[in-house]
Amino acid sequence: MENKSGEAKVQKVKNWSPVWIFPIVTALIGAWILFYHYSHQGPEVTLITTNAEGIEGGKTRIKSRSVDVGVVESATLTDDLTHVEIKARLNSGMQKLLHNDSVFWVVKPQVGREGISGLGTLLSGAYIELQPGTKGSVPAQYPLLDSPPLASPDAKGSVFCWKAARRASCRRAIRCCSAAIAWGQWKPAPSTRRNVV
Numbered sequence: 001m002e003n004k005s006g007e008a009k010v011q012k013v014k015n016w017s018p019v020w021i022f023p024i025v026t027a028l029i030g031a032w033i034l035f036y037h038y039s040h041q042g043p044e045v046t047l048i049t050t051n052a053e054g055i056e057g058g059k060t061r062i063k064s065r066s067v068d069v070g071v072v073e074s075a076t077l078t079d080d081l082t083h084v085e086i087k088a089r090l091n092s093g094m095q096k097l098l099h100n101d102s103v104f105w106v107v108k109p110q111v112g113r114e115g116i117s118g119l120g121t122l123l124s125g126a127y128i129e130l131q132p133g134t135k136g137s138v139p140a141q142y143p144l145l146d147s148p149p150l151a152s153p154d155a156k157g158s159v160f161c162w163k164a165a166r167r168a169s170c171r172r173a174i175r176c177c178s179a180a181i182a183w184g185q186w187k188p189a190p191s192t193r194r195n196v197v
Contacts, residue, residue, distance in 0.1 A: 053125030100136025105145035
């Protein structure tokens with residue numbers, strides 16, 4: 001009986017396959033999109049108010065001089081359930097708008113002694129106006145006002161403060177007069193978790 005022996009053929013197994021090209025490229029593109037998104041995010045801002053009427057996460061815009069500069073991300077109750085905490089995200093490069101004297105307020109239709117304001121929001125909905133500041137570092141949170149400030153931070157004039165045991169019932173924009181001549185306006189202080197006037 002004759003034994004025949006031969007050499008076995010050794011064939012290399014491919015370590016990769018063209019099939020993997022597509023998922024690898026997809027993963028790289030996804031990682032780049034995530035990196036680009038988070039690296040180009042603007043600053044987050046925390047606003048405190050007593051009522052979030054008309055404010056919706058992902059919809060309510062933040063504007064400065066009629067230009068979109070950010071959007072509200074969420075609105076939740078504070079831990080003590082007495083105020084509303086609004087988280088907003090400004091666009092990239094808008095950090096320079098934020099200072100200690102920056103002011104935020106809600107723009108919506110209002111009727112007062114000075115007339116009707118905010119009519120443009122009847123169709124578009126309420127939005128938050130940002131008045132850029134010029135002084136001081138960025139605080140942990142800003143009060144969200146129900147109405148615009150009476151004057152800009154660089155306006156000329158004097159500011160007088162009155163302290164009382166309880167919050168006054170006077171509304172905003174009441175004229176201060178002497179001998180029938182208006183010399184100023186009453187501006188109630190905003191009520192936040194840190195100050196109640």
